């Protein structure tokens with residue numbers, strides 16, 4: 143074996159860089175859609191007490207079924223789910239919704255099977271497909287980043303995917319799916335496929351935009367994923383979850399690692415959920431700040447994609463890297479992602495947004 147061939151990686155992993163945004167030490171961090179508000183003192187104290195109680199049990203494996211956490215997540219999701227609500231048996235959780243989605247691909251993808259999404263979209267999806275040896279097919283979104291429903295249905299009919307991944311709101315564009323999209327695609331996928339609506343940013347959607355949770359009673363092949371990373375200000379906690387038919391949760395049990403959710407994770411997630419009203423109050427502030435940001439960027443003459451998330455995609459720049467670098471030089475880190483010519487900025491505190499506006503106005507000369 144030649145020196146270049148070591149270590150003996152799978153062919154498709156050779157030369158691949160690990161996923162991740164640059165983590166630069168810059169004062170204003172608006173690059174990975176984190177929630178800028180840390181938990182309150184009361185919430186921190188509750189989390190600390192919960193972690194201490196869990197610590198006394200660490201000689202034992204945790205509750206493999208995370209029963210208490212599933213019950214509380216079901217109660218939380220029921221608020222968005224219409225009359226039927228969500229039962230604990232419909233809930234599954236893992237270390238971030240990224241792990242939830244990888245588990246879905248492990249259970250429902252695999253060799254000889256296909257996963258479909260619509261670009262531009264979340265750059266992790268093709269990685270889950272690659273890691274599970276699932277064939278990857280990306281359709282295109284329309285120029286305004288909306289989903290062309292007829293084209294999407296045609297692609298599903300042609301490719302017959304076993305997994306369809308649809309973020310709503312979409313990352314990096316912020317675009318929510320139209321209400322009829324989920325039903326159309328669940329019907330097109332039929333019993334051969336599952337439709338995963340990734341609502342990582344669901345809590346930030348604008349008034350009147352429904353959650354796909356409402357449609358769970360109508361489509362047994364629908365899966366809705368959520369995370370505590372964004373709205374719950376818990377990116378460091380690593381807790382993602384889904385709601386789906388109990389049969390789908392049972393299927394994931396076959397591929398999950400034993401005791402994948404630590405006792406500390408379960409206890410801390412439960413404590414954070416007890417503070418949902420406080421944490422979601424901050425979400426309302428961020429939604430207002432988001433709408434103000436979109437308005438300001440448009441008034442400045444930028445193109446801005448409609449956003450139902452805690453970030454927005456704006457452009458267009460002849461040299462977006464120069465604009466990104468100009469902002470970094472002024473202490474503001476945003477994300478160079480999405481289609482060529484566009485940049486994505488996360489919604490921060492009022493002070494952080496003022497710093498962003500000042501820095502962008504300063505580098506404005508670079509704009510095409």
Ligand SMILES: *Cc1c(COP(=O)(O)O)cnc(C)c1O
Pocket residue numbers: 175237238239240241264309312313340342368369370371372377381382
């Ligand atoms: C941030 C994000 C997630 C959340 O990932 P976690 O693993 O739960 O932190 C999921 N999907 C999309 C599209 C995201 O942008």
